[in-house]
Amino acid sequence: MNVLFISTEADPFAKVGGLADVVGSLPKALRALGVDARVLMPFYGFIDPNRFGIDYLFSFEHTNRRGTTHVDIFSTERDGVPFYFMRALPFFGGESTVYSDWDGDMPRFIFFCLAALDAVVHLRGRTGFFPDVLHVNDWHTGAIPFLVDNRRLYDPEWRSVGIVLSIHNMQYQGEYCGGWMFEYGVPGRRHPELERLGFIDNMLGMSIAFSDIVSTVSPRYASEIQFSFMGFGLDPLIRSRAPDLHGILNGMDIDMWDPATDKMLVSNFSADDFREKRPANKAQLQAEVGLPVRDDVLLVGMVTRLVEQKGLDLAFPALRTILNDTDIQFVGLGSGEKHYNDDLADIGSRYPGKARSYVGFNAAIAQRIYGGCDLFLMPSHFEPCGVGQMIAMRYGALPLVRETGGLADTVANYDNGDAETGTGFVFQWQEWQAVLGTLRWANETFHTRKAAWARMQERAMRRDFSWDTSAREYIRQYEEARRRHSG
Numbered sequence: 001m002n003v004l005f006i007s008t009e010a011d012p013f014a015k016v017g018g019l020a021d022v023v024g025s026l027p028k029a030l031r032a033l034g035v036d037a038r039v040l041m042p043f044y045g046f047i048d049p050n051r052f053g054i055d056y057l058f059s060f061e062h063t064n065r066r067g068t069t070h071v072d073i074f075s076t077e078r079d080g081v082p083f084y085f086m087r088a089l090p091f092f093g094g095e096s097t098v099y100s101d102w103d104g105d106m107p108r109f110i111f112f113c114l115a116a117l118d119a120v121v122h123l124r125g126r127t128g129f130f131p132d133v134l135h136v137n138d139w140h141t142g143a144i145p146f147l148v149d150n151r152r153l154y155d156p157e158w159r160s161v162g163i164v165l166s167i168h169n170m171q172y173q174g175e176y177c178g179g180w181m182f183e184y185g186v187p188g189r190r191h192p193e194l195e196r197l198g199f200i201d202n203m204l205g206m207s208i209a210f211s212d213i214v215s216t217v218s219p220r221y222a223s224e225i226q227f228s229f230m231g232f233g234l235d236p237l238i239r240s241r242a243p244d245l246h247g248i249l250n251g252m253d254i255d256m257w258d259p260a261t262d263k264m265l266v267s268n269f270s271a272d273d274f275r276e277k278r279p280a281n282k283a284q285l286q287a288e289v290g291l292p293v294r295d296d297v298l299l300v301g302m303v304t305r306l307v308e309q310k311g312l313d314l315a316f317p318a319l320r321t322i323l324n325d326t327d328i329q330f331v332g333l334g335s336g337e338k339h340y341n342d343d344l345a346d347i348g349s350r351y352p353g354k355a356r357s358y359v360g361f362n363a364a365i366a367q368r369i370y371g372g373c374d375l376f377l378m379p380s381h382f383e384p385c386g387v388g389q390m391i392a393m394r395y396g397a398l399p400l401v402r403e404t405g406g407l408a409d410t411v412a413n414y415d416n417g418d419a420e421t422g423t424g425f426v427f428q429w430q431e432w433q434a435v436l437g438t439l440r441w442a443n444e445t446f447h448t449r450k451a452a453w454a455r456m457q458e459r460a461m462r463r464d465f466s467w468d469t470s471a472r473e474y475i476r477q478y479e480e481a482r483r484r485h486s487g
Helices: 018-032 102-127 144-151 178-183 192-197 203-210 219-224 235-240 279-289 312-325 338-350 363-372 388-394 405-410 432-448 450-461 468-483
Strands: 002-006 036-042 055-064 067-078 081-087 133-137 162-167 213-216 245-247 298-306 328-336 355-359 375-378 398-402 425-427
Touching: 002 018, 018 036, 018 081, 018 133, 018 468, 036 102, 055 102, 067 102, 081 102, 102 144, 102 178, 133 144, 133 468, 144 162, 144 203, 162 203, 162 468, 192 203, 192 235, 203 235, 213 219, 213 468, 219 245, 219 405, 279 298, 279 328, 279 363, 298 312, 298 338, 298 363, 298 388, 298 432, 312 328, 312 338, 312 432, 328 338, 328 363, 338 355, 375 388, 375 432, 388 398, 388 405, 388 450, 398 405, 398 432, 398 450, 425 432, 432 450
Parallel strands: 002 036, 002 133, 036 081, 133 162, 162 213, 213 245, 298 328, 298 375, 328 355, 375 398, 398 425
Antiparallel strands: 055 067, 067 081
16 A cells, blocks of 8 residues: 655654654554555755755646746655655745744645645656555645545546545644635635535645544544534534544654663663663753752653643743742753743743753753653643653653643553552643642652652553554554545
8 A cells, every 4th residue: 555644744854743753753664564655745945955865856847826836856765764855946945944924834835735746646657656545634734635536526546545634733723725725726615514614714624524534643632622622613523524533642763762772861771670770861961951969859851842732831830839849850941932931941040959941952951851850741731642751651751741632541640559550640620730739749759659650660661652553553544545435
C-alpha cells in the first residue's frame, strides 16, 4: 500500500508542535510494516538543504484562477522515508518561520493544497509512486479531501484514492477561507452538513466532512472533541462523523528518545539500572543551571510551549506559592506568548536559589530536564496527545498532569500507597489550587515513600510508547479508506 502524508510540519525539518513529531516518525514505523509511506511538505526558506542532503528532483507549472506559478520539487531520504519538498515563490521558499498570520497563511496553504495534487501526478511520472491513500493533517491541508472528491468526478486515476485526516489540535481551524477559495478557483463546497452547520468556509470543517476517515491523536481526545468545550464549534460536525472517528494514540521515536544512548546526558541509564545511574543527571542539571546540588530535594521540571492551552495560568501561581513556603526546586524551559514568557522569567529571577528559567529553546537543557528532574509538570487545559509526558516517563521523571486527552490515556494516577498502580500524579479541576495540592502530594510522596516513587519510575520507564501498535491501527484505517473507493 502506498500512503502519502501531506503536512506543513515534519521533524526535524520544520517543527512547531506535535504534528511534526507524528509526521517525522509515523511513516518510518509504517515502512517497517510494509507500507510505502512518503511525505510531501513545503520547502520553507529556513530549511538547510546541505544539512539534510536535499536535492532538486523536478519542476512543473501550476495554474489556477490567480495565474501560473513555477513549482520546484526537492527530495531527500531520512530513516528510509522519502521526503518531498515544494518550493514555489512567493508562497514557499523565502520565509523564516513555519506560520505567520491569517493574511499570510490562508492564501499560501490553499495554494499548497492545490499544487500538492499536481505534485502527486508529477511524482507518478517521475518516480512511479502514486498514493492509495492521502494522509492529510490539520486545517492547513483541509482543502485536499474536497479537491480529491471533486477530481474523482472527472479523473479516473483519483477515483480509488482514499483520504485519512488526522486532527492534532481542534483549536486551529482555518476559518473564513471562502474569499481566498474563490480567488484560487476552488469550486463551491456542496455538502449538506457543512451548509447546515455553517462551516462552508472553515478549512478543518471541510476536511472533516470530505475525508473518508477522521482520526485524532488519542482515544480520550476523540471523545472530548464531540462536546462543545473541546470541539471549538466543530463538535456538531464531529458528531455527524462519529462512525468514522477514531482516536489513535501517538507513539514516539524510541530510538531518538532513549536515556540509554542519549548523548546529552552525563550518565546513561535504563529501567534496569536507573536507581544507581540516574541521580548523576539530576546533579549535573542542578549544577549546570546554578541550583544547589542536592539529591534530597524534589526537582520539578517543565518543557513546554508557553501558550494558554498548556495550563500556565494554573502552573505559575502554584509554583510561586510552593516555592515561597516549601523546600523545592524548579527548572522551566519554553517560549511563546509574551506574558507567559515574562511570568516564566519572573519565577527564575524571584527565587534565584530555588528556581531557574529559560525563555527560548535549548535542546541540551530540554533533554537534561527530562533526564534529571524528579517531577515533570504538564497541567494542560487540553492536550490532544502530548509527547512531553511520554518522554518524561521514558526518562524516569514522573509526570504531574491534568486528566485530559492523551495525558489521561498515558499517565496512570498514583494509588497513594505502595504504588501497585501509577506512573505519575493526576488532577482534574482547572484551578491553580488543584496544581498546588498535587505538587504538595508529590513532594510528600518523594520524601516519605521512596520505594513507591522508584516503583512508579520503573513502571513508567517500561511503558511501550513505540509506534508499532498505533501504526498497525493506522494501516487498518488506510485499508478502510481505500476499500470505500475500490469499486
